[in-house]
Amino acid sequence: MTVLRLIGVTWWLQLKMRSRSSFDGILSIVYPLFFATMVFFMYGQNGSQEALVAAAVGAACMGVWSAVSTTASTTLQGERRQGTLELLVASPTSFPLTIVPATISMGTIGLWSLVVTLLWGRLAFGIPISFAQPFVFVVAAVVLAFSLGLVGFLEAVMSVRYRGAWAIGSLLEFPVWLICGFLVPLSLLPDWVRPIAYLLPPTWGVAAVRDAALGGNAWPDIALCLLSALAYAGIGWLLARRLVDSARMRATLALT
Amino acid sequence: MPVIEVEDLRRTYAARTGLRRTAKKDVEAVRGISFEVERGELFGLLGPNGAGKTTTIKMLITLLLPTSGSARVLGHDVVADAREVRQRIGYVFGGDKGLYERLSGLDNLRYFCELYGVPPKEQGPRIGELLELVGLAGRERERVEGYSRGMRQRLHIARGLLHRPDVLFLDEPSIGIDPVGARELRETVAALVSTGTTVLLTTHYMFEADELCDRIAVIAGGAIVAEGTPAQLKERVSDGHVVEIEVFGDAGARVDSVRAIDGVTGVAVEEGATSQLLVVRTGAAAQVTPAVLATLDGVRLGRVATREPTLEDAYVELVREA
Numbered sequence: 001m002t003v004l005r006l007i008g009v010t011w012w013l014q015l016k017m018r019s020r021s022s023f024d025g026i027l028s029i030v031y032p033l034f035f036a037t038m039v040f041f042m043y044g045q046n047g048s049q050e051a052l053v054a055a056a057v058g059a060a061c062m063g064v065w066s067a068v069s070t071t072a073s074t075t076l077q078g079e080r081r082q083g084t085l086e087l088l089v090a091s092p093t094s095f096p097l098t099i100v101p102a103t104i105s106m107g108t109i110g111l112w113s114l115v116v117t118l119l120w121g122r123l124a125f126g127i128p129i130s131f132a133q134p135f136v137f138v139v140a141a142v143v144l145a146f147s148l149g150l151v152g153f154l155e156a157v158m159s160v161r162y163r164g165a166w167a168i169g170s171l172l173e174f175p176v177w178l179i180c181g182f183l184v185p186l187s188l189l190p191d192w193v194r195p196i197a198y199l200l201p202p203t204w205g206v207a208a209v210r211d212a213a214l215g216g217n218a219w220p221d222i223a224l225c226l227l228s229a230l231a232y233a234g235i236g237w238l239l240a241r242r243l244v245d246s247a248r249m250r251a252t253l254a255l256t
Numbered sequence: 257m258p259v260i261e262v263e264d265l266r267r268t269y270a271a272r273t274g275l276r277r278t279a280k281k282d283v284e285a286v287r288g289i290s291f292e293v294e295r296g297e298l299f300g301l302l303g304p305n306g307a308g309k310t311t312t313i314k315m316l317i318t319l320l321l322p323t324s325g326s327a328r329v330l331g332h333d334v335v336a337d338a339r340e341v342r343q344r345i346g347y348v349f350g351g352d353k354g355l356y357e358r359l360s361g362l363d364n365l366r367y368f369c370e371l372y373g374v375p376p377k378e379q380g381p382r383i384g385e386l387l388e389l390v391g392l393a394g395r396e397r398e399r400v401e402g403y404s405r406g407m408r409q410r411l412h413i414a415r416g417l418l419h420r421p422d423v424l425f426l427d428e429p430s431i432g433i434d435p436v437g438a439r440e441l442r443e444t445v446a447a448l449v450s451t452g453t454t455v456l457l458t459t460h461y462m463f464e465a466d467e468l469c470d471r472i473a474v475i476a477g478g479a480i481v482a483e484g485t486p487a488q489l490k491e492r493v494s495d496g497h498v499v500e501i502e503v504f505g506d507a508g509a510r511v512d513s514v515r516a517i518d519g520v521t522g523v524a525v526e527e528g529a530t531s532q533l534l535v536v537r538t539g540a541a542a543q544v545t546p547a548v549l550a551t552l553d554g555v556r557l558g559r560v561a562t563r564e565p566t567l568e569d570a571y572v573e574l575v576r577e578a
Contacts, residue, residue, distance in 0.1 A: 002373065005370070005376065006370045006371075009366065009367070009370045010367065010370065013356075013359060013363055013366070013367050016358075016359065016363070017356060017358045017359055020358045020399075021358070082353055082354070082355070082356070082357065083349075083351075083353025083354040083355075084353075084354055084355070084356065086319055086354075087347070087354055087368075088371070089319060090317050090318065090319055090342060090347055091342060091368070091371040091372060092339050092342040092343040092371075092372060092373065093370075093371045093372075093373070098371065245321070248318075248319060248320055248321045249321050250270070251269055251320055253319060
């Protein structure tokens with residue numbers, strides 16, 4: 001109960017903090033819209049309504065991933081700069097528990113981007129927002145945001161020890177869009193890419209959201225997205241403890 | 257049983273030099289220090305920049321692992337029982353950092369209540385009590401980014417006390433705050449000690465250490481060079497007195513001549529805006545003022561005064577000797 005409360009309160013405060021910069025807020029909406037617009041133009045040429053809805057959903061999921069991937073890797077660097085990283089480590093709460101809610105809050109902000117992208121598709125390109133399974137769509141979108149938050153947690157813990165690890169987020173942003181089938185179906189990708197895609201939670205998350213929108217069975221994909229993300233979180237958890245000890249050994253916690 | 261036990265504690269940093277051909281060099285920040293702090297005591301660690309004060313504190317609060325030696329806080333080893341140590345201590349440092357700027361003071365305190373496991377029902381009253389204590393009541397809903405440095409420092413103190421720690425580590429808490437704020441801070445610290453909290457304080461301000469500390473360890477070059485009560489440290493230089501001479505000119509050029517005078521035990525020059533202050537320490541019963549003034553013949557002088565040695569005199573002498 002205490003752990004759940006801690007996660008809940010931290011998530012809410014992190015969300016509050018991240019929502020307070022109107023500049024950051026506008027950027028997190030406008031930035032994915034540019035990519036979404038390109039996607040809508042490209043898929044609009046095809047003429048297929050189903051392809052356009054699939055593209056709209058993929059573009060919306062791109063925003064969720066963008067909201068997590070770049071900010072998760074810089075979040076601990078931000079804590080370092082404002083002198084709070086040491087305070088988090090020095091508290092009796094397990095360090096990963098202080099980071100997980102922060103990265104989940106990034107996924108939550110990504111949901112906002114998802115909604116705005118779908119509205120943009122509807123208003124500017126006339127793409128209908130009538131999903132085959134609205135309830136499953138909401139569940140899939142929430143699981144996607146939560147799961148990407150857990151992937152972001154693994155990214156974030158790297159920079160506890162390695163200050164330059166913030167670059168990983170930028171490095172991963174576009175390849176994940178491509179590999180995980182956000183826009184291009186996995187069947188069109190080279191054979192050797194698919195096993196990599198299957199190991200990445202966004203692959204299952206995007207498939208789940210798309211299935212829910214187009215009427216497929218989304219539940220297996222939702223389960224796989226959640227399970228694979230939990231595995232990433234487990235790896236992150238173990239890594240975080242080792243990296244914090246390494247940072248305590250090498251005295252890099254206070255270095256910016 | 258002592259609340260803090262430090263035994264032969266050492267910490268070495270690896271410093272890197274060069275861009276292409278990097279070389280690693282070990283820097284010994286703390287060189288085998290030992291000391292003990294009793295329950296309810298206010299223990300001061302004094303030393304110049306880079307002396308090893310903050311490194312020592314960071315090892316005691318479990319942020320840094322010692323290279324060798326041992327340290328126990330409330331009977332718990334800082335390496336093996338880090339979590340137990342963290343639950344029972346508070347840590348406050350000086351300066352602007354260490355707070356979430358975009359959150360209100362209240363939200364900052366709420367967050368740290370959660371991190372320190374303060375039961376939900378106790379959080380509200382405890383936060384209210386601390387806001388009163390540090391004088392931030394009524395301002396707690398404002399964002400921290402709008403707080404003055406003094407307000408931030410007071411919020412830091414409140415944060416460090418949320419979970420009623422048995423031991424409080426204060427790392428230069430009064431740095432950069434105005435004299436009134438610093439006085440209030442000293443009053444707060446003194447009140448905490450009177451309620452049984454053990455405090456380990458590092459500071460550059462001698463009057464602060466003199467006023468607050470029960471015992472002081474002077475640390476220089478990573479080693480403890482003296483330890484005792486403020487009175488005991490002052491005694492090390494109190495077998496004489498101090499002559500202060502305001503000099504308008506280059507006092508530095510005459511320092512060696514002054515030092516050579518029989519009875520002079522130490523000379524220092526403090527730079528002022530328009531003048532220099534020549535501080536001459538003398539041995540017991542030595543009357544050196546006429547000889548010093550003769551040495552300064554031809555230099556325009558201002559105020560000449562004789563006084564008893566202060567903790568600062570003792571500190572300067574100890575650090576110089578080290």
